[in-house]
Each structure stands twice: as structure tokens, then as C-alpha cells.
Amino acid sequence: MSENTIAANGGTKTAAADSRNGGVPDKVVRKMTKRRFGVPAALRTPLAIIGLIVLALWVLVIIFAPLLEPHDPLDQLGTRLSAPSAEYWFGTDTLGRDIFSRVIAASRVSIPSSIVLVIFSSVIGSLIGAMAGYFGGWIDEAFMRVTDLVFAFPSTILAMVISAALGPSIQNAIIAVVLVSWPTYARLVRSLVLGLRNSEFVIVGRLLGRSSFASLFKDILPNILPHIFVLMFVDLGDCLLVLSGLSFLGLGATPPMPEWGQMVSEGVTRMTSWWLAFFPGLAIFTVVIAENFVGDAVRDWFDRSYISGNQEGR
């Protein structure tokens, strides 16, 4: 990788420092890296920037939702199914509620629930995967057979079944999606732990007196966190979709609580009033696509800086 290793190895100390920075004095390099820190190259691609902007806008919307809603999202305003106009930007629904206000209000339901969901499934999945990978033997067998079982069903259908069994509510929908999405994390973490378990620095830690638990949590997990983090980001969009899907089927958020998926489902029964499904659908679309853009960029960033150990990615 580095064309200057000899100098770095054999040369004097100044030569070593110089060669690592391509002959630029240390001070200057520190200044340069400081300025570049925070905005890694991988996050400076057009798609990533678009994604970040869209996500930032949504965060603002969530924070200031009550201020942004022109009408009460639950208020039945009389004029049913009116097309988008200056008064009702996104039109009104079958009960005469303002869709613009409802899309904004629903952002406070849909986005945070998908975040909560991803956090739960990543934590559960990672813990199980880490145990299975590190301890091996029957623990591994048992955990991995359970994940196989979950993987054996189409995840959306399994989520529907669980969610139907638990009864329709947004909490139950989240539980259902967590139950079908943790195995992805378990699989990923297990394979990463397996790869690191016998690596030399982990063994060094054990020789220094770490117990196997300490070794798992202090040496191994910090090194695979970036990978989990990347998967969480990419997964966010998927989870939002599944969650919306459940609401669409009437298994998630219950009326009158506004939720994007459920709003879309109301809309598809009335295809003539296109705005009913279009705007909540657009909201889902923007969030999912932005999360995918950013997720890909974050993955590239980690691929470059942590996984290959290349400084260029920083």
C-alpha cells in the first residue's frame, strides 16, 4: 500500500514522519486532516448530500411538526375529498381532514417507530449473533437454528401473522417487525465475531487477563460496531416500508392516528382521488431513498477507512 515503508522502517524518525505524509511537514498535515475531519470523502458524493439534506429536512419536520401543520390533523374540516388547492395543499381525505397536516403529523409516528424498531432488532440480533459466534458449540447451534426458522418464512408475511396475532396497534407492529428482522443482525454479527475471535489482538487481550466476556465486549464488539451501524442505516428504510405495509393492511397504526402506510391504504380504494395515496406515498419514498443513499455512503466510508485501514477515507 505505502510506497514509503522502507523509509518508515529503517530511516530516522523525521524521515519516517515525512514519508508517511508524503514529505509534507507534520504541522501542515495535522491542520489538513483537522479541516477534513467530519466530512469524510465518501459522504461528499452528490447522492449522499441529497440524502443527508432530505433526512435533515425530515428531522426538522418532526421537531417542528405542530408549528408546520396548517390545520389540526384530526379535525374534520367539512370539505371531503377536495383536490389540492391553496387552502389544502395536499387536498383533504374522505373525512375532510387536511392531508398536508396529516402527512406532517404522521412523520412523528412513522420515522421514530422505524428508528426504535431498528435499534431493538440490532441490539437483540447483535447480542445473539455475538454469543453464537464467540462461544460456538451448542449455543451457536441453538441460536442459529432459531434464525434459520425465522429466515424460512417470508419476512413480511411472518410479520403480518405475528402482528395479527398480537392485535392491531403501532406498538404491536413494531414488535412484529423486530421479531422478523433481528436474524439479519445475528447472522452478520456472528460471522464478523467468528472472523475476529481468533485474531491475534483478541488473543493478546486474553493473555493480558480478559475473561471471554470482557474479550467479546472490549476487543471484538468495538471492532464490528461500524458494520452493525451501517446495516442499521440501510435497514431503516426497509423497516419503514414493512411498518407502513402493516399499517396499510390495517395491522399497524389504528385510526384516527395518522400513519403514512395507513393513509396510503385509505387512498388506494379511491383511485380517482389520487392525492389521498400519492402524498403519504411520496413521504415514504423520500425517507426510504434518502436513508438508502446515506446508508450506502456510510458503508463506503467504513469500507475505506476502517475495513481496509486506508487513511484516504477519513
Add this chain to the structure above:
Amino acid sequence: MGGSVKDNDTNDGKNGKPLDFRTAADIRSGLHLRDIVVDYTMGGRTVHAVRGVDLDVAPGEVVGLVGESGCGKSTLAKVICGLVEPVAGTAVYDDTPITPLKFRSRPMELRRIQMVFQNPYASLNPRRTVRSQIEEARAISPVPVPSVEELLASVELDASDADKLPHQFSGGQRQRIAIARAMATTPTLLIGDEPIASLDASLQAKTAILMKKAAARSDASLLFISHDLSIVRLIATRIVVMNKGLVVETGPTEEIWNHPREEYTKNLLDAIPVPDGLGRLPAYHGEN
């Protein structure tokens, strides 16, 4: 932390009695392996990695363990560190039986055995600074240890290198950091498992000598495992030659180098190319 000497708290023994960490060479008894047998099962087949080996390393001694790949020398190192459980045989270090490392943390007495590994790119935690990794090693030393900066200086690195991450160093530098970290525990037995094999040729002898000096400075024994006899003989006082899971020959370095008794050792010595510029091919006696 950061002071030049670590707090000398010897009072963490049970029942308020101070633990007895013997460091002076004369009251230690060293490493004793007897009839060690190690089997691996790979795909249903049993591979005999070590087939009954005796090995002693006296306190303060520098022993070179040489042999070709697959001879069992690295497996033996793992047995000494408790990383592999022998099928048969006894392993004792300073009167403490060496127990295989399972879920629990390693017993205090056995932490005095430390190892430097072959691959300098894998033996440092990539996400922690050099300082934090050396500090952690210092923390388990029962006797006063030099500061991180002093330890780095002892392996010819800069004090300013302490706050860098491993990826900022070359392979040779990383291996020196690994040596400094091992020394930070003030080991009484230091094991090098092919510590120079992945380094550039010009660094190999230098690193081996550096490792020997580090061990000598803290009265530690050194078990230096390598396939390269020409470098081992620079640092070892005694050489043990292994082949196919058995010790073939053992003796003082000069004797093994100049008057080997066993055919295997002779072939091994003959095969080392002599860098004299004369274009002589080393003798070839066929693969064994």
C-alpha cells in the same frame, strides 16, 4: 497513569496476604513441559501436531525453537500460553500448572507469560491507540513498570507515537509496539511465535536482537520460535530443533550450528543460502 513508575500495590491477594510474585531469577523454577501431546481434528481426521515433547526454559535463558512449517513449534507455544489444551502431558510454569484458557480470565501467575505473534497487522487492536493498549498491559504488571514513553523508547519509537493508531505504523514498527506491550507486563517468560517472519529481511535480525535485549533488561526468559536458524543463532543460547511433532535435537547454539548430530539438522543448515555473493546454491536433499 503516565508516571514513570506504576503504583506498587502487592496487596490484592486473598485474606489480606500479599501475593508472592517472585521475580528474581534464582527463586523461579522456569518452564517445564513433559511429554506434551497435541492432536487436532480436521474434517474427521486426527492430525498429531505435537507427539510427546519435553521442553525446559530456565529463568533468564534464551531458547531458540526452530523447525519447518507444520513441525508443531507454534502449537507448543499455544500450549504454553494455555491457548491449546494438550491431550497428554504436563506443563508447569514456576510451579503453577498451566491450565487451558476457557471462559475465565487467565490466572495472575500465568499472566507472566506473554507472547509476541507473527502478524504485526493483526496483533494490535486497530481501533485503540498505542497508549491505551500499552497502558492496559502495564496495569497487570505486579512490579513497577516504566512509563509508556519509556517503553516505546526502549523499542526505538518516539514518545509522540503513543497517541497514534496502529494503522499509522509500518509492519516493523507495529511489531516493535507489540514487543513494548508485551514488556509492559514485565513478563518472566516472553514467547515470540515467528515474530520476524512477516518483516522485511533488513528488519529481521534487528527486531530479533531488540526482542532479546528487551527480555534481558527485565530478566525474562525468551522462547524465540522461528524457521530461520541463521537469525535464531544470533540471539539464542540454546537451540531446540523440532520436526514432525518431535524434538529432533537440542544443544548449545554453537554446537548445533557448527556440529549438528542429527541428519535433519544438518539438512536444515545446509539449505540456508549463504549471502557471500559467490552464487553457490544451497544443498538440496529433497523434501522431507
Add this chain to the structure above:
Amino acid sequence: MSDMSAQESELFKNQGKPVGITVRGLTMDLYGRRLLDHVDLDIAPGKINGLAGESGSGKSLTSMTVLGLPPEGAKITGSILYDGKTELLGMKERERNTYRGRRISMVFQDPTSSMHPMLSIERQLTDGMRYHLHLNRKQARKRAIELLKLVQVPDPENALDRFPHQFSGGQLQRIAIATALSCDSRVLIADEPTTALDVTVQAGILHLLKDLNEQLGLTIVLVTHDLGVMSALADTIAVMRSGKIVEVGPRYDIINHPKHPYTIDLINSLPTRIEQRLESEGKTMASAEEDL
């Protein structure tokens, strides 16, 4: 050892004189970094040309470029002349293909990773012949057996039907050399051919390379950081550092009378030199501890 089957073999009958390669001013830039800086290298026909240097010196990069596999996106200038007349740099890919693996081929450090684990030895050995020499399966197999005899792999018939994991590292490296020679290559680049092998196995490969060089007039470029191997095998040695050739000369002169400070450093780091130095000062290792 020397009952080489080369003379009696049909393999290299129609080969002409040994071929050399002349590299002039080879410069490579990649992502704004200069990786090779005006490398001049004479790969003498029929000789074993040593190229020494440590990791990152550009020695492997130079040899890969001569082979015709420079890194993606590299800007290369200079000249690589094959046999004193054919310019390889800037050649059309289609034409370059008739040199790479056909007239110039390469052996890598680790035979276990340079061979495809799932393909039989026959498949790997004969692929090149069938592509470059347009042999049919039977002809290719016959030639493969001769090649295996040439590199002294025991029981060639059976060896062809086996897979890489069934061989030792030394045997695999022999097979890799046979593969490299399968299309009558005139120049063999051996990049650290023995570094991954045990010393006793290494000795065998060194003998093989020497025999191939002497009996087939094969031009060899020996790329290694191991000066012991260099001293045993190479006729001339070029020392590289940071993308530049710092010193070139006959083997004996480079090892015993190096001129460039870097070469002197390299030579002085050899275990035998460290020992000689101590002896000349009347010291033993133990007493000289602090001097080292």
C-alpha cells in the same frame, strides 16, 4: 538433479536464442503519487536478473508492469523493449495478450493462493496452452506431463488429475512454474518465489530455477528481498528503493562491495554480517548487547 529431462523433451525444441527486455525511464503515477521514478533496468537474455528491495520499494510494481498488469488507472511513461525491438508499453491490449503469459510469464510468492483451489492441475496447466497454442485436449495433456517432468513433480500422470490442496507448498510452486512455462515463455518473472516456503524446500526451487535458466536459456527476473536467495541465484542485482533503482551491478560486487548507502544498510543487516562485525571487534553476542 541434473538428469533434467529438458534435453530429451520435445518442449523447447523450436526455441531460438534467449530473449532480454530493456526497461528505460519507466515512470508510474497513481492518484498523484509517483510510484516508479525513471526505472532503467536491463533484463539480460539468458541470465538470472535479480531485483532486490523491501516491501513498498516498487520491485513488484516494476515486474507486474513488465508482465503487462500495471495497476488500474496508473499513468505510465517510458519504454519496455522486448528483445530489443518490440515496444510493450502502449501496445494494443489484443496484441499485448500474445506476450503476457505467452512470452513473459510470472510465478508468485504463495502457490496456494496463486492457484485456483477448485480446478484440477490439468485444467490449470493446460488452459494457457489451449488458448495460446491452440492445442487440443490430448496434445495439451501430453505437453502438461512433459512440463511436470521438467519441473520434477513425481508421478506426473496422477498429479494432473489432482487438486492444489493435495500437494505440498514446494510441489505446488513447481507446478506453478510449469504453468508459467506452458506456452514457451522466454522470460520468467519470479516474484518472491521461495519466501512462503521452508528453507529445505526453497533449496529445491532454487536448483530448479537455476537448471531451467541454464538448460533452456530461460531469462529469469528474480524479485526478492532475501539477499541470501539473491546471492545464491542471481547473476546481477538491481537494488530498488522508493520506486527508484539505487544501484545495479554483478552479484559479487553488490553483496561484497556495495556503494550506495542504502545497499550498504541492507547488506549490513544480514545475520552473517552482524556476526562478522562482532567477531572482527572481538566481541560475542552477549558482550556486544548494547552496541547493536
